[in-house]
Amino acid sequence: MATEPGTLTPIERIRPLQGIGGLLGVEFRIWFPLRAAFLVVAGLIVFGVMYAPWSAAPNPSVDPGFGFLFFGFLTTWSAILLISAASLSEGAVLGEINRGTAGWLVAMPIRRASVIVAKFVAAAAAYAVIIVAAGVLPYPILAGAVNRGGTGFRAGDVVEVTQSPIGMWGRFADLPDLGRYLGMLAAIWATVVFVIAVMMLLGTVLRSRTAVFGLGMVLVGAIVVSAIVGGTSVSATPAGAVRAVLQIAWGNDVALLMPILSSLLLSIVVLGAAVWFFDRRELA
Amino acid sequence: MGGVPVTAAIETRSLRKRYRRIEALRGVDFEVPEGSVCGFLGPNGAGKSTTMEILMGLIGPSGGWASILGDDLDGDGLRSRSRIGYLPQDPSFFPRVKVRGIVRFVARRYLDGPSAALDGKVDETLDLVGLTDLADRRVKALSGGELRRLGIAQAIIGDPELLILDEPSVGLDPEGRHQVLTLLDRLKEHMTIFYSSHILDDVERIADHIVVIDRGEIVEQGPMDRYLGGRGVYQVALAGGNGDGVLRSLEREPWVDAVTPLGGREWRIETPDRTIAESRLMRVLVARDGVRVVSLRPAYRSLEDLYMELVGGLDGD
Numbered sequence: 001m002a003t004e005p006g007t008l009t010p011i012e013r014i015r016p017l018q019g020i021g022g023l024l025g026v027e028f029r030i031w032f033p034l035r036a037a038f039l040v041v042a043g044l045i046v047f048g049v050m051y052a053p054w055s056a057a058p059n060p061s062v063d064p065g066f067g068f069l070f071f072g073f074l075t076t077w078s079a080i081l082l083i084s085a086a087s088l089s090e091g092a093v094l095g096e097i098n099r100g101t102a103g104w105l106v107a108m109p110i111r112r113a114s115v116i117v118a119k120f121v122a123a124a125a126a127y128a129v130i131i132v133a134a135g136v137l138p139y140p141i142l143a144g145a146v147n148r149g150g151t152g153f154r155a156g157d158v159v160e161v162t163q164s165p166i167g168m169w170g171r172f173a174d175l176p177d178l179g180r181y182l183g184m185l186a187a188i189w190a191t192v193v194f195v196i197a198v199m200m201l202l203g204t205v206l207r208s209r210t211a212v213f214g215l216g217m218v219l220v221g222a223i224v225v226s227a228i229v230g231g232t233s234v235s236a237t238p239a240g241a242v243r244a245v246l247q248i249a250w251g252n253d254v255a256l257l258m259p260i261l262s263s264l265l266l267s268i269v270v271l272g273a274a275v276w277f278f279d280r281r282e283l284a
Numbered sequence: 285m286g287g288v289p290v291t292a293a294i295e296t297r298s299l300r301k302r303y304r305r306i307e308a309l310r311g312v313d314f315e316v317p318e319g320s321v322c323g324f325l326g327p328n329g330a331g332k333s334t335t336m337e338i339l340m341g342l343i344g345p346s347g348g349w350a351s352i353l354g355d356d357l358d359g360d361g362l363r364s365r366s367r368i369g370y371l372p373q374d375p376s377f378f379p380r381v382k383v384r385g386i387v388r389f390v391a392r393r394y395l396d397g398p399s400a401a402l403d404g405k406v407d408e409t410l411d412l413v414g415l416t417d418l419a420d421r422r423v424k425a426l427s428g429g430e431l432r433r434l435g436i437a438q439a440i441i442g443d444p445e446l447l448i449l450d451e452p453s454v455g456l457d458p459e460g461r462h463q464v465l466t467l468l469d470r471l472k473e474h475m476t477i478f479y480s481s482h483i484l485d486d487v488e489r490i491a492d493h494i495v496v497i498d499r500g501e502i503v504e505q506g507p508m509d510r511y512l513g514g515r516g517v518y519q520v521a522l523a524g525g526n527g528d529g530v531l532r533s534l535e536r537e538p539w540v541d542a543v544t545p546l547g548g549r550e551w552r553i554e555t556p557d558r559t560i561a562e563s564r565l566m567r568v569l570v571a572r573d574g575v576r577v578v579s580l581r582p583a584y585r586s587l588e589d590l591y592m593e594l595v596g597g598l599d600g601d
Contacts, residue, residue, distance in 0.1 A: 007397055009395065010366065103337075107365065107368075108390060
């Protein structure tokens, strides 16, 4: 039946992810601009204050006496991103359930899966923007510093060259090319995405936000520790993605694709479990 | 209904809900006829909200069966939910979003069409519930009564066929309560309304059907007329003039069943039809010179009387 222009008609088509459009709009407004901007600025401050060429003091015992804390920046920033992902996703599902807004949403013609998927997609997209925005800017600064300083280091050269403001000597390996650097950022993002998916799952299963947060922190700790001590046995896991980033920053040549793909695949499996549990969760 | 079968907007059979050791619903059976305004009554903890939450798919039943607008609860219920407006007992919305934004968000879930038409609909609905002045206020800054009005606005914005309201008048001042009742009175022409309330006067005023639940079981259900009937019983006190003459002439009226003296100058008048009685009684009483009506009050059974008989008392709120 033709509808008069300008009139409203009831929505009758039911889609697999019914209602996700509106929910994504709401979730994006939670992440953008303030929350995302805060994390970008935090990343840049960490770089600018602790690891940029103008902050890092040269090690007088090492010639040529100029360097930067490329490895230090990536480890610190990865940790900040993982911890922030766990902290900011802690109440995403359980907070909505406890407040009653989850019940309000699913009493409308909105699929329960849409609520979880919208939260996940928005958070994953926000971290992609945050990681690109705060991660790409240091690259030309570091590259410029290498060219100006003329260190002549090759991949694999690991020398203690700088001292950070907190008094730690950093290790330096030559900056990888931009494509590989972006691959490292993708690996960090894939790990963050996995943490977000796990936080969604915990929010659908547990009843205490403290428990969700606590387990999230345990997960982040486990990823970091496994990345450091896990060796090649963790390469097809999110810890393997972090390990690959650190290895490349250290000057070793390791594959990035496998840990990235396996982390994303695991995230999808975990997200599926979150949807399954949320579908059965009582929301009153 | 002229022999046309009345279909049920809501139907439940042996609906049960158990929370560990507590049996919240113990085999609930009831029907809400399509096109009715059905008051859902019961003390606190009787199972009203639990029943509504099961109907809305927020919680799952432990057993039994329910159908809402022809859709079994076994399915995802999306098709029926697109035809239902719901106000929970404690409505909760995105706290940082403005009132207009919430209503618009809900409208988009139910209605398709150009933005201008949608905005017009949102404005119209906000006006209907008296929230026009607060349209640009954030939800977190609303009072309890304002939040409930917003809850009603978002429940009706999609032009639902069925409106499920859990205590719509709670937290409203007398004016707000009056507005809600007037609104429901207007909406009942277009949709089935199923609402729970502790305010029995409100239910008596607009409901044409009641379901009473107590301790997780339905104790009574049916059309309001079946319980309260159309029969009118009044108690009248007269002063001055020839009161006995007035009452004798009243006895002769075809719409009066009985006139019983109660002592002093008070009488009890029984009529088979309350509507006719209320339009004619006062006219007959004041028709004689010198007779003054000191008091005239209904003495028939109210919904509160019925409720007290069924449930054994109000629960204090």
